[in-house]
Amino acid sequence: MATYKFRVNGNPATVDSWDPEQPLLYVLRNSLGLHGAKFGCGLGQCGACTVLVDGKAVRSCLTPVKQVAGRAVTTLEGLGTPEKPDVVQAAFIAEQASQCGYCTNGMIMTAKALLAQTPHPTLEQVKTGMAGNLCRCGTHTRILNAVMRVAKA
Amino acid sequence: MRNQILLSRRDLLKSGGALIVGFTLGLPSRTPAQQAPAPAVSGGRGNAAPPPPEVDSFIVIKADGSVTLLTSHVDIGTGIAAAYCQIAAEELGIPIERFTITEGDTAITPDHGGTGGSSGIPRGGADIRFAAATARQALLELGAKQLNRPASELTITGGEVRPANGGQGVSVASLIGGKRFSMKVSASAPLKTPSTYTVVGKPVLRTEVPGKCTGKHVYLQDFTLPGMLHARVIRPPSFGAKLLSVDDSSIRAIPDVRVVRIESFLGIVAKDEWAAIRAAREIKTTWSESQGLPGSDGFERVMRTAPAQPDLQVVNRGDAAAALPSGAKQLSATYYWPFQSHASLGPSCSVVDYKESGITTIWSSTQGAFGQRATLSRVFGIPQAKLRVIYMDGSGSYGTNGANDADADALLLSRAVGAPVRVQWTRQDELAWDPKGPAQLLDMRGGVDANGNIVAWDVHMWLPSGPGGDRALLGPDSAGMAQNHGQGAGLMTLNADPPYTAPNVRVIAHNLKDTPLRLSNLRAPGKIANVFAAEGFADEMAAAAGMDAVAFRRRGLTDPRAIAVLDRAAQMIGWQTRSAPNPRAAQGNALIGRGIAYMRYKQNENYVACAMEVAVDRRTGRIAVRRVTCAHDCGLIINPDGLRNQVEGNIMQTLSRTLHEEVKFDRSKVTTVDWDSYPLLRFPEAPAIEVALIDHPDQPPYGAGEAAAAPVPAALANAIFDATGVRLRTVPFRPEELRTALSKA
Ligand code: FES
Ligand code: FES
Numbered sequence: 047m048a049t050y051k052f053r054v055n056g057n058p059a060t061v062d063s064w065d066p067e068q069p070l071l072y073v074l075r076n077s078l079g080l081h082g083a084k085f086g087c088g089l090g091q092c093g094a095c096t097v098l099v100d101g102k103a104v105r106s107c108l109t110p111v112k113q114v115a116g117r118a119v120t121t122l123e124g125l126g127t128p129e130k131p132d133v134v135q136a137a138f139i140a141e142q143a144s145q146c147g148y149c150t151n152g153m154i155m156t157a158k159a160l161l162a163q164t165p166h167p168t169l170e171q172v173k174t175g176m177a178g179n180l181c182r183c184g185t186h187t188r189i190l191n192a193v194m195r196v197a198k199a
Numbered sequence: 200m201r202n203q204i205l206l207s208r209r210d211l212l213k214s215g216g217a218l219i220v221g222f223t224l225g226l227p228s229r230t231p232a233q234q235a236p237a238p239a240v241s242g243g244r245g246n247a248a249p250p251p252p253e254v255d256s257f258i259v260i261k262a263d264g265s266v267t268l269l270t271s272h273v274d275i276g277t278g279i280a281a282a283y284c285q286i287a288a289e290e291l292g293i294p295i296e297r298f299t300i301t302e303g304d305t306a307i308t309p310d311h312g313g314t315g316g317s318s319g320i321p322r323g324g325a326d327i328r329f330a331a332a333t334a335r336q337a338l339l340e341l342g343a344k345q346l347n348r349p350a351s352e353l354t355i356t357g358g359e360v361r362p363a364n365g366g367q368g369v370s371v372a373s374l375i376g377g378k379r380f381s382m383k384v385s386a387s388a389p390l391k392t393p394s395t396y397t398v399v400g401k402p403v404l405r406t407e408v409p410g411k412c413t414g415k416h417v418y419l420q421d422f423t424l425p426g427m428l429h430a431r432v433i434r435p436p437s438f439g440a441k442l443l444s445v446d447d448s449s450i451r452a453i454p455d456v457r458v459v460r461i462e463s464f465l466g467i468v469a470k471d472e473w474a475a476i477r478a479a480r481e482i483k484t485t486w487s488e489s490q491g492l493p494g495s496d497g498f499e500r501v502m503r504t505a506p507a508q509p510d511l512q513v514v515n516r517g518d519a520a521a522a523l524p525s526g527a528k529q530l531s532a533t534y535y536w537p538f539q540s541h542a543s544l545g546p547s548c549s550v551v552d553y554k555e556s557g558i559t560t561i562w563s564s565t566q567g568a569f570g571q572r573a574t575l576s577r578v579f580g581i582p583q584a585k586l587r588v589i590y591m592d593g594s595g596s597y598g599t600n601g602a603n604d605a606d607a608d609a610l611l612l613s614r615a616v617g618a619p620v621r622v623q624w625t626r627q628d629e630l631a632w633d634p635k636g637p638a639q640l641l642d643m644r645g646g647v648d649a650n651g652n653i654v655a656w657d658v659h660m661w662l663p664s665g666p667g668g669d670r671a672l673l674g675p676d677s678a679g680m681a682q683n684h685g686q687g688a689g690l691m692t693l694n695a696d697p698p699y700t701a702p703n704v705r706v707i708a709h710n711l712k713d714t715p716l717r718l719s720n721l722r723a724p725g726k727i728a729n730v731f732a733a734e735g736f737a738d739e740m741a742a743a744a745g746m747d748a749v750a751f752r753r754r755g756l757t758d759p760r761a762i763a764v765l766d767r768a769a770q771m772i773g774w775q776t777r778s779a780p781n782p783r784a785a786q787g788n789a790l791i792g793r794g795i796a797y798m799r800y801k802q803n804e805n806y807v808a809c810a811m812e813v814a815v816d817r818r819t820g821r822i823a824v825r826r827v828t829c830a831h832d833c834g835l836i837i838n839p840d841g842l843r844n845q846v847e848g849n850i851m852q853t854l855s856r857t858l859h860e861e862v863k864f865d866r867s868k869v870t871t872v873d874w875d876s877y878p879l880l881r882f883p884e885a886p887a888i889e890v891a892l893i894d895h896p897d898q899p900p901y902g903a904g905e906a907a908a909a910p911v912p913a914a915l916a917n918a919i920f921d922a923t924g925v926r927l928r929t930v931p932f933r934p935e936e937l938r939t940a941l942s943k944a
Binding site for chain 1: 275276277278404405407408409410411412413414415416417418420421429454471472473474476477542543544545546592593594595597623625626840844845847848849850851852853854855873874875879880881882883885887888
């Protein structure tokens with residue numbers, strides 16, 4: 047059983063894993079009780095599991111825990127709370143950009159990284175930037191509106 | 200607000216609430232003059248007229264003045280929870296902020312039907328409304344005693360019973376808080392008149408959205424219990440294959456895993472989820488071969504000749520066959536809709552805590568907790584009284600996805616290992632094994648006269664089908680347990696007749712005796728394919744008659760609500776009148792066109808028209824949907840923002856189904872099992888959507904979970920025809936097909 051140290055949402059975290067290849071997704075959800083990142087495919091195809099590692103959006107379902115040792119991980123919980131949502135979360139809430147909400151984590155985390163890189167993207171840039179994130183409920187219009195709300199601010 | 204806490208009976212009792220368990224509902228019908236749909240006998244599974252339900256089974260008012268609504272309908276992302284709170288807040292005169300709602304718990308909620316068929320608002324909402332209206336009368340009576348005024352002079356606002364013309368009031372909490380109403384829901388309780396509504400009809404923010412955006416909302420997938428084990432199920436490599444051998448030694452290196460085998464049911468249970476996943480991937484097994492499927496390529500031909508049940512005459516008006524030759528133009532065309540998956544973004548999950556003696560609890564994202572309890576009881580031979588199904592939000596399901604099967608998996612495994620078990624399906628499990636929305640084949644024949652009158656309309660449809668009754672659950676099937684093998688998919692045959700004046704109409708359904716894939720209801724079941732065919736064919740008739748598509752439809756409509764949505768959708772898209780495909784379409788290589796489709800859902804519910812503008816690349820056949828407009832009339836609107844979200848979702852999801860989705864299978868298995876082989880629409884393809892909601896506060900409310908899906912495929916096909924002169928009649932629309940047709944043109 048090896049031990050891995052990294053930072054999660056600003057705090058130090060130490061986790062044990064019997065398998066260095068264990069994806070970060072399961073470490074976050076099961077060892078650290080952070081359920082914001084969702085299992086959607088485990089194949090890197092949907093984006094539901096997106097988290098930030100050193101500010102970059104990554105698919106936690108395909109990121110081995112050994113790869114994040116010493117890095118800084120940010121999850122949806124690390125952005126804000128219902129009472130004090132971060133600006134992207136607040137935009138999603140204002141636009142009611144969620145139906146079942148199973149994709150919402152990935153949408154917000156991907157948008158977060160996109161906006162950090164390009165603070166004022168065009169609608170086309172947002173569409174391209176979010177192309178790897180799937181939403182089955184068809185909430186696309188509102189998700190785009192939410193991201194554009196931040197982009198235009 | 201949605202309850203995130205799992206209530207126990209005691210919690211509710213502690214707060215003085217009431218618990219009425221396991222009854223069925225039914226109330227005398229209201230007269231039409233009262234203009235509200237009667238509460239449904241929707242939960243009833245017996246034939247005897249059930250007694251009217253108790254107010255306390257729907258509404259609990261606590262000592263602090265907060266209100267809990269109890270319902271068997273579930274939200275699962277639809278926004279129904281917020282709408283129910285609005286309905287009850289309106290009738291009760293209690294501020295909506297004080298409401299919470301508990302959904303689908305067989306131990307504490309009433310059984311008034313599950314989620315499905317857009318019944319949540321018209322039936323479930325009506326039940327809530329009558330319960331609240333009855334409670335209101337009781338509160339007025341209690342207030343009358345307290346205030347020494349006749350009840351007729353009192354009203355309830357802001358959670359207080361007070362004189363209508365002003366003066367001191369008394370709080371609802373002090374009148375009933377923590378106590379029971381102890382009365383039956385009355386079908387004659389006076390209802391508020393819609394013109395006085397202050398809560399219903401106003402946009403309400405769904406209170407669970409902040410939790411969903413911050414990771415605080417607890418999905419079923421996130422739910423844990425002390426001592427809970429993680430499990431994966433290894434499904435057969437081909438349908439009906441038998442498990443021959445399992446080599447436990449192949450996973451010896453993975454810590455703390457148990458292999459559970461019950462005949463051909465094979466599960467892995469482990470303390471650590473990743474261990475369960477790896478073991479499920481790596482375990483060596485051998486299975487018998489099975490080649491029983493016909494394959495999806497050419498399945499439309501298989502359908503025509505497969506053994507069928509006796510013909511079902513769905514519509515027979517006038518004499519369609521005889522009238523056909525009398526049309527100045529006679530047309531025929533074949534439309535095809537493929538098998539599709541619910542394709543939930545989160546694969547199904549279930550947590551079960553099996554108790555040999557005592558109550559077994561099933562945490563489930565089933566759309567019908569009571570129906571699921573009954574099925575599990577029958578299949579597992581456990582009395583219903585010893586099963587408790589508790590709904591929790593999962594990923595959107597749009598019908599019956601794998602959730603019910605996952606419950607059975609978890610129950611099998613929890614029983615086998617004697618500990619609470621969480622089963623998480625994989626992506627491949629969900630796309631391969633969820634019961635599917637059926638394929639559908641429609642032969643259309645019709646005649647139209649020179650003035651654009653439909654003189655004959657004749658439809659033969661073929662549908663994979665099977666016996667009625669419960670759907671078989673996968674795990675128990677593999678485990679060799681006896682069960683029903685029902686194949687219900689939900690009112691598949693409606694909306695194949697035209698919504699336009701037509702004297703001679705016949706619709707015949709050929710329900711096949713069998714189906715290669717298990718079936719279930721998938722958003723707008725059957726209607727989506729039928730409207731695709733009917734509204735595509737109506738467009739073909741308009742073109743044959745040399746008429747503009749809107750003018751043709753308008754001439755066949757008399758209902759002003761139908762005409763209103765048609766006109767509105769057309770106006771919003773900037774409809775250009777023409778009688779033949781767009782003559783000067785090209786913008787570079789882009790061929791531009793517009794199309795429209797109209798329908799009335801199930802022929803007696805929502806009126807919806809949908810128009811689109813598309814661009815087709817003439818070199819590649821690539822279809823880009825640029826704009827969609829939709830005019831939607833579902834009668835009285837409860838929550839305009841929630842409704843808009845549903846309509847937008849219906850449109851976007853149906854574009855995905857129309858452009859991309861087909862479940863493929865070979866002789867032994869489904870082959871479209873990930874997001875590459877079963878692609879969904881992505882952001883770059885998402886068009887701008889404009890929705891006009893037409894409110895009719897004086898009309899009964901219809902559900903909006905499905906209707907706006909139905910006209911989308913035809914509107915798209917019609918727009919493509921306008922752009923290119925090519926008519927697509929097979930879903931999904933393939934660029935290759937367009938490209939080939941265009942290169943021939
Ligand atoms: S769960 Fe990681 S991309 Fe789908
Ligand atoms: S809101 Fe359900 S998948 Fe996006």
